[in-house]
Amino acid sequence: MDIIKVRAVSRTAAVAGAIAGVMREQKHAEVQAIGAGAVNQAVKAIVLARTFLTQDGIDVVCIPEFVNIEIEDKIRTAIKFVVEPR
């Protein structure tokens, strides 16, 4: 499954649309962000995606986790939000 990667400059509505689309199709989405700006964008996108999905009768929750990922030979800690139906 593809992980939705969010950056600090990502557009909230675009990320929210991606999350809602994946949730409708797969009933499970994963959203990854590194750094405060990206984490904030990811959270805002999840709030907006919840609004979209509630209109479709899908009530979602999220589970945040730490994940270590390698970028340019350095290990960085990202936040992964697992989005699932309640």
Added chain:
Amino acid sequence: MDIIKVRAVSRTAAVAGAIAGVMREQKHAEVQAIGAGAVNQAVKAIVLARTFLTQDGIDVVCIPEFVNIEIEDKIRTAIKFVVEPR
């Protein structure tokens, strides 16, 4: 119920301990943050609180929402994370 307010300079472990304590007692916690730094701290604290609570056999999820709050006569948009058992 008291809302756990998180700031960008809040200590992750202290906030996580507060979330875990409220969850053990009330099975419901609310965590509020304004701004990217505070939202990031809140998310990190929720990840850590999940670790604490999993050790107690409590599996939690979170539901992020926008809330408008008034600070010094100005309306600001905060993120409120509702933390609940799965």
